[in-house]
Amino acid sequence: MNARRRSADRTETIMQTALDLALEVGYAKLSMEAIAGRAGVGKDTIYRRWPSKGLLFLDSLLSLNQRALDYPDTGDVLADLRQQIHAAVDLLATPPWGPLYRALVGEAQHNPAVAAGLNDRFIQPQADKTVARLRAAQTKGQVSPDFDLELAMAVLSGPLYFQLLITQEPLTHEYVNRILDALFAGLDPRPRP
Amino acid sequence: MNARRRSADRTETIMQTALDLALEVGYAKLSMEAIAGRAGVGKDTIYRRWPSKGLLFLDSLLSLNQRALDYPDTGDVLADLRQQIHAAVDLLATPPWGPLYRALVGEAQHNPAVAAGLNDRFIQPQADKTVARLRAAQTKGQVSPDFDLELAMAVLSGPLYFQLLITQEPLTHEYVNRILDALFAGLDPRPRP
Amino acid sequence: MNARRRSADRTETIMQTALDLALEVGYAKLSMEAIAGRAGVGKDTIYRRWPSKGLLFLDSLLSLNQRALDYPDTGDVLADLRQQIHAAVDLLATPPWGPLYRALVGEAQHNPAVAAGLNDRFIQPQADKTVARLRAAQTKGQVSPDFDLELAMAVLSGPLYFQLLITQEPLTHEYVNRILDALFAGLDPRPRP
Amino acid sequence: MNARRRSADRTETIMQTALDLALEVGYAKLSMEAIAGRAGVGKDTIYRRWPSKGLLFLDSLLSLNQRALDYPDTGDVLADLRQQIHAAVDLLATPPWGPLYRALVGEAQHNPAVAAGLNDRFIQPQADKTVARLRAAQTKGQVSPDFDLELAMAVLSGPLYFQLLITQEPLTHEYVNRILDALFAGLDPRPRP
DNA sequence: TTTTAACCGAGACGGTACGTCAAGTCTTGAG
DNA sequence: CTCAAGACTTGACGTACCGTCTCGGTTAAAA
Structure with missing residues (x-):
């Protein structure tokens, strides 16, 4: 013992x-x-x-940084998502974590075991939480029943990862808000009649 | 000589x-x-x-794979985007290119020079082309004048990169279509009255 | 262990x-x-x-070629020296050793560490043995008390090294004998009265 | 031209x-x-x-350092040899030349062409001059006719090279004198009756 | 309590690749 | 035609880590 x-x-x-x-x-x-x-x-x-x-x-990063990235459920989906994503973005902006997380994702590109571990231990759980929060809202009728939750999750995460990994411009609350607003207000490009 | x-x-x-x-x-x-x-x-x-x-x-990949990923302009924005993104996705699905491109992005996570080169020589030009094509449509009144073109580009690219780099699920035309449709049809989650 | x-x-x-x-x-x-x-x-x-x-x-040459080059003491200094020097000369004439030893001395000309090692582990011990053998003879009265032992050692060794390293003519017993005879019979150049 | x-x-x-x-x-x-x-x-x-x-x-060292190392002939062999050898020793003690000459001899140990060039262009000519000077003295009866001139040359040069290349102790006029005196006064080790 | 087996730190080991250096050869363009 | 400039192939340098493999020297449990 x-x-x-x-x-x-x-x-x-x-x-x-x-x-x-x-x-x-x-x-x-x-x-x-x-x-x-x-x-x-x-x-x-x-x-x-x-x-x-x-x-x-991978283990070091995930085990020693067990910050709860759980979604609150205040009843206001948009506010809850915003708060949670702001928290995530703040974490990545706190100096060491952004580069370290980027390095981890980089490593996952060559090393399938790391990719699998990263997905199983971090990506999927986070995605599931996001989808679950959205589904809760859907159940309560706050969100249309034919809203594609998986796609919504991807549309929320994708641009952030794109910015983090590819263009490497800083992630700001303002950018998160633009994405959230577009998603929720509708990003309808169609010309108004 | x-x-x-x-x-x-x-x-x-x-x-x-x-x-x-x-x-x-x-x-x-x-x-x-x-x-x-x-x-x-x-x-x-x-x-x-x-x-x-x-x-x-980086140089090898970009120089020897100079496939024109230029947007056509048939007058139909949605069709043009779809065709171009399908071409990109096809390229990444053709066996060697997906993993190699993933490795390159992975390398960019540790190596700032690679990151810069990748951005300057590939990412930015592609993004610019997408934005330019959207702007052309905007000029012609096919797209609302207050549509956020940069954000649209990020919403189109982000989920694809997320799938390519993070979840590593296969990129399909069907997935591209879902994103495009959501973007253009409006991904309005608000419950219908 | x-x-x-x-x-x-x-x-x-x-x-x-x-x-x-x-x-x-x-x-x-x-x-x-x-x-x-x-x-x-x-x-x-x-x-x-x-x-x-x-x-x-240096280590390889000296450690793996630990032939005892010790002087016998039969009571006859001249014979003992002759035997010992003949043995040394024979060693250097045995094909690989001459060129290898020359290379080692060559290396010592650029590399102070090799020079020091060579001196400490080979040259000085050999010189000391020669001087010791001469001193023994001196003690027994076989050699004049004001005979310069160090110089004798140099006069014995010098010409051999000169021949080995500089003129690169073969070292023969006959040449050794000429030197020994000159040293012991007296190499007096003065015209006889 | x-x-x-x-x-x-x-x-x-x-x-x-x-x-x-x-x-x-x-x-x-x-x-x-x-x-x-x-x-x-x-x-x-x-x-x-x-x-x-x-x-x-080799060429650089020999061509650009064409100091006349020719023997004078004042009539006094011993003095002439002493002066000439002192000059050589002085040259080797003048800072750059000793190490450079040592390096050249070192190179000659691996490189037969250098060895040959060194012999032909420097060693042999010097040896010949020494022998010639001794022969002149012999002709004048200043030196016994059965004095071995070649051996004398080797006994003069050898210990100097030994000191220069092997023990690497400084070459002094005093050491040269000891050798010359031994050679000319006779280095007779035999116990006096 | 004594034995015994697992575990540990330390670091040697066979390898692979790194990035640098210089050797000696070859090519080009200027004069 | 000769030259400086310097690119080229070759091959060795000495370094850094890799992941594996002993080696003794603690322990903690079973006997």
Whole structure:
């Protein structure tokens, strides 16, 4: 039992060290040797827990940053979505997290295991929460029954990821609001009669 | 003149070899040494042209895949957008290109030079074309004058990139159509009176 | 203990391989990569043990060729010196050793660490033995008390090295004898009265 | 004629530059590229004149340091030898020349062409002059007719080279004198009756 | 309490690739 | 025709990590 507790301590130490080092030198220059050295741990002790640097990093980022990104349900869908997405955007704007999260997504592009882990442990749960919140509103009649919830989720997330990963312009509340407003007010391009 | 021509030949050979190797082993296992060896070229000859593997790969991908992704202008905005985006999606679905493009975007997450190059040479031009096509329609009165063109572009691109990079589900024409229809028909979630 | 033993084995293997390769291609074309490859060893494993090619080679040559070049003491100084120097000359004439030893001395001309190692591990000990043998003879009254032993050593060694390194004519027993005779019979150039 | 003169100028310039650079960075770090660059000359222009770095360096050292090391003939052999050898030793003690000459001899150990060039252009001529001076003395009856002149030359040179190349202790006039005195006074080790 | 087996830190090991450097050859355009 | 300039192939350098594999030296549990 004690052994297991020490084991758990070590697991935590390693993840924390990995994160610290990633903050200092960036994910690209993060090395298992440096993590092991700094954590005062043998390399095997790391490899016994995680099969690759990517998965260790994924675990570190997700486990140590367990901020509740849960949706409130105040009854006002739009306000709830806005608040939740603002929180997410704030997190990504807080200095280390944006680049680290970008690095993680980058890693997922080469490493299928990381991609799978990222999806299963973060992306899908978040998407599900968004859809669930929308569905709740739909049930209450606040949203039209033939509104495509999955698509709405994609239209909300997509532009943010596009900005984060591709154009790398800063994510602002104002931009989030424009997307939300377009989605909810209707982004109808048709010329008015 | 001859020297310059031979030089240009070599540049092309190197890019082609880089691409070939990337197809065979994937970007992650692509090495400068292997490229140099296969291309029958010294490593310096590569480093004289590109400062890093990422930029060589960026150049290879963009230069050797100069498919015109220009928008037609048939007068029907929706049809033109649909055709153009379908073409892009088809390209990404053609086996090697999807993973390679994903790898490139992944690399851009660690390497600012790649990110900048990708933006300047591909993302921005494409975005500009989309906006230009929309603006043309706006001028002709086919689209409402207060329609936010930049946002429309982001709403069109974002979900596709989200699917490509994050959920990694296949990109289909059907999905493109859903997005286009939502955008143009209006994705109004408000309950009908 | 096992680890240390395996370590020592590897050290020996590397030195032996270095020597083998030097025999085949000569010191000038000897490369760390070739040694590592042939020995089935990573380059780091070599660099962990020796900081440069020169010092590895020095170690290989001296450790693996630990022929006792000790002076006998039969009571007859001249005979003892002659025997010992003939042995040294024979060694240098045995095909690989002459060129390899020349290469080592050559390396010592650019590389102070090799020069120091060569002196400390080979030149000085040999010189000391020669002087010691002469001193023993002096003690026994076989040699005049004001005979300059250091100079005698230099007069014995110098011409041999001159021939080995500079004129590169073959070293023969006959040449050794001429030097010994001159030294012991007196090389008095003064015209006889 | 003009072309040839310019050609000769260039040859001189290259050798001078090689020597200058060798003084600055040492022979080991001397590179053809650096010489060409500094001399304002294409690499081919160098390779057209000398087939290798070693031979260029040999040429530079010998051609640009044409100090007359000729023996005077004042009638006093011993004094003449002493003066000449002191001059040589002084030259080697003047800072750059000792190390450079050592480097040249070092190079000769790997490179037969350098060894041959060094012998033909410097070692043999010097040896011949020494022997010639001794022979002159012999003819005048100042030296015994059965004195082995070649051996005397080797006994004079050998210890100096030994000190220069092997033990790397400083060469002093005092050491030269000890050798000369031993040679001329007779280094007779036999116990006096 | 003593034994014993798992676990650990440390870091050596065989590899692979890095990015740099220089060698010696080859090509071009200016004079 | 000769030259400077410098691109080119080649090949080695020394470094950095990878992921695997010992090695002793603690422990914590079973005996």
